[in-house]
Amino acid sequence: MIDTNVSIGPWPFRKLEGTDLARLTARLQRNGITQAWTGSLEGLFDRDVAGVNERLATACRQTAPGLLVPFGTVNPVLPAWQEDLRRCAEIHQFHGIRLHPGFHGYDLGLPAFEQLLKESAERGLIVQLVATMEDERTQHPVFQVPSVNLTPLAALVKQHPSLRLVVLNAFRKLSLEEAGKLAAAGQVWFDIAMLEGVDRLGALASKVSPQRILLGSHAPLFYVESAVLKLQETTLPTQIIELIRQTNAQELTRFPTAN
Template identity: 45%
Template sequence: MNRRNFILTSSAALAAASLHAADEARLTDCHVYLGANPFRKLGAENRDEFIQALGKRGVTDAWAGSFEGLLRRDVAAVNRSLAQACQGTMLRPCGTINPTLPDWQEDVRRCTEDHGMRIIRLHPNYHAYDLKTPAFRELLALSAKHRLLIQLVVQMEDERTQNPVVRVAPVDLQPLPGILQEIKDARVMLLNANSAMLLRHVQTCPNLWLDFAMIEGVGGVENLLKTWPQDRLVFGSYAPVFYWESARLKLQESALSPAQSAAVHWQNATALLT
């Protein structure tokens, strides 16, 4: 090999290695919360400290919902505050919509037009509606029209650990497959679903994504990917409710291929917003 070819070959290899290293450094956490939890102090009350903690752990992009969206009725104020808190940071705001409130369609408009949000995060159990509610279908259709991703939080925590005065059951996912077959352009991501829920109801939905925050068991992510499509699983830590390191350990204990790892770390999330 002459000098010129050696330099060209070495440069190409170096560039490929640098690109691979840059890809490996990307990490999108699709499931965090910001602000004060209504039931306990968790560590996301101080935005700057929370962002710094995520950055130290290698997170380059985080999708943040607001704890205030669980119980407050002034959804417009919640979303406005969240958008302001996320502006200019690694945090991507996920707007709260409560379709049981009057004029909730205007809240969707504000999220998209006023705040430039691409993601809506729903809490049906805390907002006292189920997936059979006609407004849920209307919301999915509206989200498809605006190319919004819907994040549906199945549960915030196990019922056994909840305050007995405010005990909230998980969302019943049984109606979801039929609804998604009906509204094929809607895109829904389940947050905090466990393996039992997935096996019973939703594995066959082509327009459904999943985070692994509540997928438990040794090699849980590896085992999940034996039946769940690789391109529909994303990294979700559920920080600060869960210790962020638990999400990292779930990946480390699973034998994932480089392609699977890249898909879960950032590729699938990026594709959803392009």
């Protein structure tokens, strides 16, 4: 299985396995994860993005090469974001980048955000956009980060047809009908970490092509087991489950443009 939504590093609000890579990787492997697309929790808070990405690349390479696949941080609010993007593509040779508009303090109408999407697509990078990190009800009372307003995304995706966009943790706010409309606008995928309810995976597959759904656990903030159980309890046929387990992610990384 390919988990497209894993993070490493410290989380200031509670102790997580992400700071103990041996425990985190053991848990991933124990649950059948053979590849984990991995971002850095440091990237949400540290303005030295180049340093964050260097540490991420080193940690993934030294801890579990082949298992932890790094996705770099880029913050378009910072003046050196284009250099950070260049380093992600040329120096580290990441498959993609992970964006945190909520924590970095910008909305999706920011001109630099659209430029970032454009340049990422030109470089063949997958863009992961994190809609939210935690349920608002569990956030620290003096550190509230609302879910990202995803409304502008459909128009942006239409304007950049070669962009490959993965929306992580979308379903705290995004309805399944809205997800279907967004997926129809271009090359957009969704992970299932925050997809809750009885066989909601089947409901999502009825609104979004099964080829646009990815396994994602949001570990270590969420339990890996929760995402795996969603694949076990669904009534979807085996061939569709296999797409979600790994095939869709494999195809997404294999081709600069996906069908």
